[in-house]
Amino acid sequence: MPEFVQFLGKALIITIATAVLVMVLAIFFKWLPRLGPKRPTINVRAAAALFEEGRFFDVLLSSGERLRNLQFEGIVQADAEAGWSLSQLAVMRRRNGGKVILRIDSVRVFEEVAPAPSER
Numbered sequence: 001m002p003e004f005v006q007f008l009g010k011a012l013i014i015t016i017a018t019a020v021l022v023m024v025l026a027i028f029f030k031w032l033p034r035l036g037p038k039r040p041t042i043n044v045r046a047a048a049a050l051f052e053e054g055r056f057f058d059v060l061l062s063s064g065e066r067l068r069n070l071q072f073e074g075i076v077q078a079d080a081e082a083g084w085s086l087s088q089l090a091v092m093r094r095r096n097g098g099k100v101i102l103r104i105d106s107v108r109v110f111e112e113v114a115p116a117p118s119e120r
Contacts, residue, residue, distance in 0.1 A: 051110075059092070059102065060109040067102075069095050069113065075104070 051057070051072035059067040070092035088104040 056095070056113050057092075058111045058113050059107055060111065061102070062106050062108055067092075067100060070100055071095075072110075073099075076101070 054071070056069045056071050059070055061067070071094075073091040073093055076089040076091060090102045090104055090107065092100040092102060094100060
């Protein structure tokens with residue numbers, strides 16, 4: 001009988017050690033991706049000093065196309081390519097609510113338009 005109790009004691013110790021090892025490995029592999037390289041994020045930056053809220057703009061593109069009555073919402077930039085001007089996009093909104101996303105390097109001019117007489 002004492003050999004059976006000694007066997008159960010050793011089995012219990014091995015079971016507890018295995019459970020602790022599994023928990024430690026689970027925590028390790030849960031936190032492992034956080035130790036690796038940071039994934040690029042995308043954020044929208046406001047440019048309130050340049051584009052007042054409620055104002056509408058005509059945008060002249062490098063191709064010669066003119067987009068009319070757009071309201072500025074912000075600039076999108078990916079962190080992974082910070083400082084690379086080709087990655088920057090301007091988010092504009094039409095009067096009817098539709099979004100327009102422009103590459104900053106494709107814009108020649110942002111021209112503020114006067115509000116329509118009915119909106120003054």
